[in-house]
Amino acid sequence: MEFQSILSAATGGHGAVNPYAAIAYLVSGILFILALRGLSSPATAQSGNRFGMAGMTIAVVTTLVTHLPGATDSFGPDSYVWRFDSTAFIEILAAIGIGAVIGIAMARRIAMTAMPQLVAAFHSLVGLAAVAVAAAAYLNPQAFGIADAAGQIHVVSRVEMGLGIAIGAITFSGSVIAFLKLNGNMSGSPIMLPGRHIINLGTLAAIVALTAYFTQDQSPWVFWTITGLSFAIGFLLIIPIGGADMPVVVSMLNSYSGWAAAAMGFTLGNTAMIITGALVGSSGAILSYIMCRAMNRSFISVIAGGFGADAEAGSGGGAKEQRPWKPGSADDAAFLMSQAENVIIVPGYGMAVAQAQHALREMADQLKKEGVNVKYAIHPVAGRMPGHMNVLLAEANVPYDEVFELEDINGEFAQCDVAFVIGANDVTNPAAKTDKTSPIYGMPILDVANAKTVLFVKRSMGGVGYAGVDNDVFYMDQTMMLLGDAKKMADDIVKALSGSGH
């Protein structure tokens, strides 16, 4: 039967899978699930990470043992001798060693503020590795057990391979652009090509059509054209996306790197790769969803790009700038907070840019000494990637049980005496709730306006947030603006607190 032959074609060389190897890959897949499960609490996270390392070790060792490099020599009709190729084996170990040295050096030296760039760089490597593996499988299909004796690659494998190389290439080139934008090598403002939607859709359609054609004709030009077009679409898709949307982009590319691994897992019939790919793919997709929801942006509008460009045009009518506001000094802030019972600190990325997290933690320590109850409120987009602000605070030795997510703490602003906003702006803007014309309308915000007193640390009154909108909180009666560099302001408050105290 035709269907039967397609099914048996799909099994490829996997019909004769070594059962021990198959079980080992399954175990490593389960260890990867446990690795993510461990992240449900900071207390179990380290052991989860070790499960992940164990799973990876099992996968690598199993592959090395079942695919020892070597060649079979034939001496006459019935005598075959298998020769271990020690040079090839040493080359493989050397390759792993080179990767280990580079990887560990990068992991040790990277600043926590630069985590988004590092993650983008790592994504690009997964993507490129997927492309290299797919290309290697295309050039040497027998080694992967996906071709018949005549060198014809199985039809199902061709589809999987086409998908793998396309997703891998998009992940690579998209991550390179995301890296350059996050690292500041490339302007964060969106670059808009004329007719880009038509170019993008055309390129995507061409990739799909060529993948379909690839099942009929496995000539090199089809394969390499798919590869080239996929690299191009990765660049084209990310270039028009502005810096403010990068948290979504990084999560999305995280998802793609998973799907690329899953596609290669299908090609190789490897359960470890399929389970991992599905885990990583869903993880990235969920994180993208969370980030989109936190910014009240639809996924489609992020992908369509151009956020930031319209907002700049909108800020032209800034006639509201002239409203009165109340300035304050570090001494005033220190006095107000030391008299308070509850203080909620709202850190934003500006705080991290000013490297004020250590000074901020010192300030909180001083306040706690005076008997003040201090908590931190984190908006999901406070950093440059999901959970980034939590890492930055953890680095400054802020205990994680003092740090709360938006939905857990938002009700407490009404009872708190002082909301101390440092380096954040849009995420506190009540216009997101009241002003339907505002570009940030609908975005969930931290209700600092409900606090008895708001202390707002800001560089100057001129600048506005990413979205380019004015914030009514600046002009409220209970708001005191603390103008200046975030780190210097926090340092001055610490000095004032320690001076006034004892």
Add this chain to the structure above:
Amino acid sequence: MDFIAIFSIFVLACFVGYFVVWSVTPALHTPLMSVTNAISSVIIVGALIASAAAGSATSKWLGLAAVVMASINIFGGFAVTSRMLAMYKKKER
């Protein structure tokens, strides 16, 4: 294994992923990204097969290049995750 069996594993793993990832605390979303990064480099399995295979020199070198890239990710990803997780501390009482 036939395609349907593999596909079933994939679909079930997507569901497992969905529920496991929603149970991750938002405070650990950055370590989540770096650890998923490390484990998605399980693609090294394909790279090792390519580098160990005889038959095509280009394929072998592509495989070795992929081994280097995936290893950077594996070692770098796990190392940076454990570095971050070591920073998360509870209040001293």
